[in-house]
Amino acid sequence: MNISTVTPTEIDWSQLFNALNIGLILVDSNGEILLWNEWISKHSGINYLSAINQPLELVFPEKLPAPFVAAIKRCINTKLPVVLSNALHKYPLPLYSPQKSDEKLSQSVILNPIKDNQGNWNCLIQVTDSSASIKREKMLRDHSETHKKDATTDPLTGIYNRRFFDSHYKIEMNQAMRQKTTLSLLMLDIDFFKNYNDHYGHPAGDAAIIAVATCIRTTMKRSSDMVARYGGEEFIVLLPNSTPAAAQMLAENIRSAVEDLKIPHLNSLIAKHMTVSIGVSSFLPGMVVDATTFLKNTDLALYAAKQKGRNQVQFLPL
Numbered sequence: 001m002n003i004s005t006v007t008p009t010e011i012d013w014s015q016l017f018n019a020l021n022i023g024l025i026l027v028d029s030n031g032e033i034l035l036w037n038e039w040i041s042k043h044s045g046i047n048y049l050s051a052i053n054q055p056l057e058l059v060f061p062e063k064l065p066a067p068f069v070a071a072i073k074r075c076i077n078t079k080l081p082v083v084l085s086n087a088l089h090k091y092p093l094p095l096y097s098p099q100k101s102d103e104k105l106s107q108s109v110i111l112n113p114i115k116d117n118q119g120n121w122n123c124l125i126q127v128t129d130s131s132a133s134i135k136r137e138k139m140l141r142d143h144s145e146t147h148k149k150d151a152t153t154d155p156l157t158g159i160y161n162r163r164f165f166d167s168h169y170k171i172e173m174n175q176a177m178r179q180k181t182t183l184s185l186l187m188l189d190i191d192f193f194k195n196y197n198d199h200y201g202h203p204a205g206d207a208a209i210i211a212v213a214t215c216i217r218t219t220m221k222r223s224s225d226m227v228a229r230y231g232g233e234e235f236i237v238l239l240p241n242s243t244p245a246a247a248q249m250l251a252e253n254i255r256s257a258v259e260d261l262k263i264p265h266l267n268s269l270i271a272k273h274m275t276v277s278i279g280v281s282s283f284l285p286g287m288v289v290d291a292t293t294f295l296k297n298t299d300l301a302l303y304a305a306k307q308k309g310r311n312q313v314q315f316l317p318l
């Protein structure tokens, strides 16, 4: 049915307005209510008879926001529609969810100028419940943030994963070369971890990896330092602007902090507790060396720490 072709005698307009799943209020230029549909009654708790011919600003028990009242006046004066941004005006009217009477309804509101038969301009306020779309947007946003976090974080320990390290390392390396600054790397590996797993079981092994990751993270001081899980029981620490001496000192702090955790390791061949070996390498200003070589050198330093007896720090110059 084309509504524009039917006359008011052919259709019950109030029935139509009340059947709509949006709120409708029509106010004249004095702010008096000319139309108030069922949806608005349901969400405001104010029935048609209490609202009709009353000033909009006095009908609600709460004061209406001044920008909303100003927008209605603007709509009538300019004879132009106004869309109220949901971000700025979340609750223009004191409307509530019929299911949860204490939960304010977030609303999308559009104001339209309407001319009556006498040529007077009124404002039609259309209100829709935007809580569902806001919830959907929030869900999508949370989802994408979780996704981003998943892509950069190691699920077991919560520290960065190797993929994130690889990309971050390239950026830091380029910066150190361009700006002629120092960059140090530590590579850490838990000693005799295979024996630990074999003796205490895989879940205990996982718990030990988490404990070591947490220990490294809490021993690091600067916000620019970053630690990542590089392999099963291997970690890598990137230290921008750290000299060889500072990097070795931090490595020693981490080594002794892990020892101080006193995680029993009866199958270690060098101690009664869990220990780590650490290789240290530093890129110095003006050096001509690529990122892969620097990384390999750090790995060689770690290898040296293992060879020399484990539970120690070894520095290998580039």
Ligand SMILES: Nc1nc2c(ncn2[C@@H]2O[C@H](COP(=O)(O)OP(=O)(O)OP(=O)(O)O)[C@@H](O)[C@H]2O)c(=O)[nH]1
Pocket: 156, 189, 190, 191, 192, 193, 194, 195, 197, 201, 202, 203, 204, 205, 206, 209, 231, 232, 233, 306, 310
């Ligand atoms: N529980 C647990 N074990 C892991 C994980 N990733 C790797 N591993 C184990 O870590 C052990 C590493 O053993 P190896 O590389 O032989 O080294 P290691 O026994 O620590 O000996 P050294 O490094 O020479 O002192 C292997 O047994 C892996 O199965 C993990 O996520 N959880």
